[in-house]
Amino acid sequence: MNNNVKICSIASGSNGNAYYIENGEEAILIDIGISYKQLKNRAKARGIDIRKIKAVFITHEHSDHVRGLRVFSQNYDIDTYMTQGTAHSCRPYYMPAKAAKRIRCGETIEVGPFKVFCFAKPHDVAEPCSFRIETGGLSIGVFTDIGCACDGLAENLAECHVAFLESNYDEAMLRDGKYPEYLKRRIASDEGHLSNAQAVRIIEQVNPAKLHTLILSHLSADNNRPQIALKAFAHLAGRYKISTASRYEAGEILYVGEKECTGQQQTIVFPERLDRVELKVL
Ligand SMILES: [Zn+2]
Numbered sequence: 289m290n291n292n293v294k295i296c297s298i299a300s301g302s303n304g305n306a307y308y309i310e311n312g313e314e315a316i317l318i319d320i321g322i323s324y325k326q327l328k329n330r331a332k333a334r335g336i337d338i339r340k341i342k343a344v345f346i347t348h349e350h351s352d353h354v355r356g357l358r359v360f361s362q363n364y365d366i367d368t369y370m371t372q373g374t375a376h377s378c379r380p381y382y383m384p385a386k387a388a389k390r391i392r393c394g395e396t397i398e399v400g401p402f403k404v405f406c407f408a409k410p411h412d413v414a415e416p417c418s419f420r421i422e423t424g425g426l427s428i429g430v431f432t433d434i435g436c437a438c439d440g441l442a443e444n445l446a447e448c449h450v451a452f453l454e455s456n457y458d459e460a461m462l463r464d465g466k467y468p469e470y471l472k473r474r475i476a477s478d479e480g481h482l483s484n485a486q487a488v489r490i491i492e493q494v495n496p497a498k499l500h501t502l503i504l505s506h507l508s509a510d511n512n513r514p515q516i517a518l519k520a521f522a523h524l525a526g527r528y529k530i531s532t533a534s535r536y537e538a539g540e541i542l543y544v545g546e547k548e549c550t551g552q553q554q555t556i557v558f559p560e561r562l563d564r565v566e567l568k569v570l
């Protein structure tokens with residue numbers, strides 16, 4: 289087992305998404321929906337070295353997932369992976385400097401110490417996908433922008449030790465809020481976003497046995513609040529370590545290893561086996 293895995297949500301929400309996973313000297317990003325400048329600043333604030341990023345995986349063409357790709361790719365020699373449908377539907381000025389590599393749903397890509405599983409998800413774009421990453425004996429899921437629970441989500445969530453799971457909106461806040469009707473319908477549809485209640489049901493139904501840390505992600509600024517999302521999950525808090533990803537700053541770094549580290553990082557210590565994890569917040 290490699291002891292140097294670091295996980296961080298650099299941005300999460302409708303104004304930008306970027307999820308960072310590092311193993312030793314290499315790292316990957318899932319989505320890059322904030323500007324290159326923001327990415328640099330947020331990463332620096334958490335001591336993340338973005339020069340380690342070797343590849344970026346794009347879930348779909350919405351700008352909150354791809355906005356920073358072009359400029360980032362002009363500054364660093366990275367590989368980009370996206371489905372054919374995403375590549376065709378993505379605005380040309382977001383596309384990377386170096387031709388993006390195609391990835392198919394159902395496929396697994398290996399980049400350095402990372403094994404990246406790609407699977408289809410229901411969302412109102414051309415060919416959306418979610419990713420689950422295996423590295424250092426650890427399985428990490430990034431599951432946002434999903435209209436409804438699907439088999440792929442259940443199967444992959446069941447494998448995760450750490451999962452970013454969308455908890456986009458509170459159903460009453462969306463219903464009673466200021467959004468126009470067409471937008472409310474779009475968000476709540478089976479190709480929109482997951483509500484807090486839907487996300488709770490998914491965790492209850494899948495009952496992921498290996499899951500240790502659950503980070504509620506892509507929270508709406510208008511139709512949700514971190515404390516409301518956390519309240520919906522309160523009955524699961526004894527079983528999993530649950531937090532929310534911020535839209536405004538990079539989150540705490542989740543460090544996975546056998547050695548404790550100092551500072552403000554959250555450390556998951558794996559004494560011998562992955563299913564016997566113990567969390568230490570230093
Ligand atoms: Zn999004």
Ligand SMILES: [Zn+2]
Nearest residue numbers: 348350411433
């Ligand atoms: Zn989207």
